[in-house]
Amino acid sequence: MNNRLKRSLAYVFWGGVSTSAVDTLVVGPTLFAYAAFFGAGDIAFGILGAVPYFGNLAHLFSAWLIEHGFSIRKTAFYTAFISRFFLLIAALLAFKPNMPGALEILILILTLNYLIGCISGGVWLPWMKTLIPARIMGRFFSFRFKYMMVAKVICFWFSALLLKYGVSFVPQDKEIYIYAFLFIIAFIIGLFSAWTLSQVEDKKQVSVSNSLSFIQKVKTCLMNKPFRNLLFTLSFTNFTVAFITPFVTVFMLKYLEIPMSTILIFTLIMQLTYTLVIKKLGKIADKEDTLKVLKLSVPLLLLSLLGFLIINQFTLGLYTTYAVLIIAHIILGIATAGIALGINNASLIYVPKESSAIYLSVNSVVKSFAGVVASILAGVTLSLCTLLETSFANRWTVFWSISVFIAVVSYYTIIVFKSSLKKGTK
Numbered sequence: 330m331n332n333r334l335k336r337s338l339a340y341v342f343w344g345g346v347s348t349s350a351v352d353t354l355v356v357g358p359t360l361f362a363y364a365a366f367f368g369a370g371d372i373a374f375g376i377l378g379a380v381p382y383f384g385n386l387a388h389l390f391s392a393w394l395i396e397h398g399f400s401i402r403k404t405a406f407y408t409a410f411i412s413r414f415f416l417l418i419a420a421l422l423a424f425k426p427n428m429p430g431a432l433e434i435l436i437l438i439l440t441l442n443y444l445i446g447c448i449s450g451g452v453w454l455p456w457m458k459t460l461i462p463a464r465i466m467g468r469f470f471s472f473r474f475k476y477m478m479v480a481k482v483i484c485f486w487f488s489a490l491l492l493k494y495g496v497s498f499v500p501q502d503k504e505i506y507i508y509a510f511l512f513i514i515a516f517i518i519g520l521f522s523a524w525t526l527s528q529v530e531d532k533k534q535v536s537v538s539n540s541l542s543f544i545q546k547v548k549t550c551l552m553n554k555p556f557r558n559l560l561f562t563l564s565f566t567n568f569t570v571a572f573i574t575p576f577v578t579v580f581m582l583k584y585l586e587i588p589m590s591t592i593l594i595f596t597l598i599m600q601l602t603y604t605l606v607i608k609k610l611g612k613i614a615d616k617e618d619t620l621k622v623l624k625l626s627v628p629l630l631l632l633s634l635l636g637f638l639i640i641n642q643f644t645l646g647l648y649t650t651y652a653v654l655i656i657a658h659i660i661l662g663i664a665t666a667g668i669a670l671g672i673n674n675a676s677l678i679y680v681p682k683e684s685s686a687i688y689l690s691v692n693s694v695v696k697s698f699a700g701v702v703a704s705i706l707a708g709v710t711l712s713l714c715t716l717l718e719t720s721f722a723n724r725w726t727v728f729w730s731i732s733v734f735i736a737v738v739s740y741y742t743i744i745v746f747k748s749s750l751k752k753g754t755k
Contacts, residue, residue, distance in 0.1 A: 337530040344525035349477035353484035354515040358578045362589045363508040367432040375708015378575030382700030384443025391451025392690035401456045402531035405449040412446035413519035423509035459532040478604040485597040493590035550691045562746040564699035569739040571703035602662030619674040620747045626667025627740040633661040641725045
């Protein structure tokens, strides 16, 4: 390994660790709690949950940039650098949370943050594919992933402790400033993560030249029936996860009224579980079948939903409620790890080798669109569930019941797709 490659890998490593820290500080529970200060309701929470998926739609534009020979390093650096400044703007909104349109501005700037930032993410994967030799890729990324998880754990603990003890240093009506402080820290770390991209060796992408335009290549992908079947299965699975997971935080924050510092600990438990099982699930996927991992994971998702239904439907003591939540988050961590691994591996395994960059970009965009629709639809559904409340079932009972139905349908689509593969090999 030459010195130039060693230097580049060091910056790729620290870029991953710092990006993981940024995402932990301002995504998920922290973001929903921050949005609550701006008066966010069910639909707004749904839109915020959709924002990360919406950003991934930019991957198709990333593929277009690669196809047209743009410098990957410059594209990755400038888009990542610009996107970080939207985190600073989001933090400054804390000084005017009640001004007209503040919530809408927050949603807009976070959307721009993800949309522009995901252009960088879209060119990053093919960049790494050409930069890192195949013989060390697995070891390098597993090492990098381990420390990304360490950064995530540290940031979760830091956020939880800051929110628990920081309130004693600010007036009660100024608690929003603590969340703004987290956004400012994320902005500073984000600038560092963008800078690391500028230090990595640039690589020219080799694209196969043919007479087809970029749009025609996309149309060719969509005309491939096996690929369409794969696209539907993975997109619906992604739809299921995006419908359910953002509202676990909303359920605990708004309905159970659990302190934000405690919610972050539950999320940390889920992330630690995710980290501990991902390697084992990877071995199952390698030895047996990626689709088997998906088939095992979706029922676990159903099991975690059962836990939320029990908490919602029955009057439990505080410690019993927390115990059920811990178990549900452990199961949810295993389920989301399996689904993420299964979707990622299935995309790589079952996508045609010819023009794989285009197929993968289309796959990413369609899955992300499904996530956008799911999260927004979940917010609308939860809002409408208020109309279906009875003395026996409140709106959360209805919402979790609908979620169970969607998860069952998702499991069925995986079975159908797997059977279609068996028919295709006969």
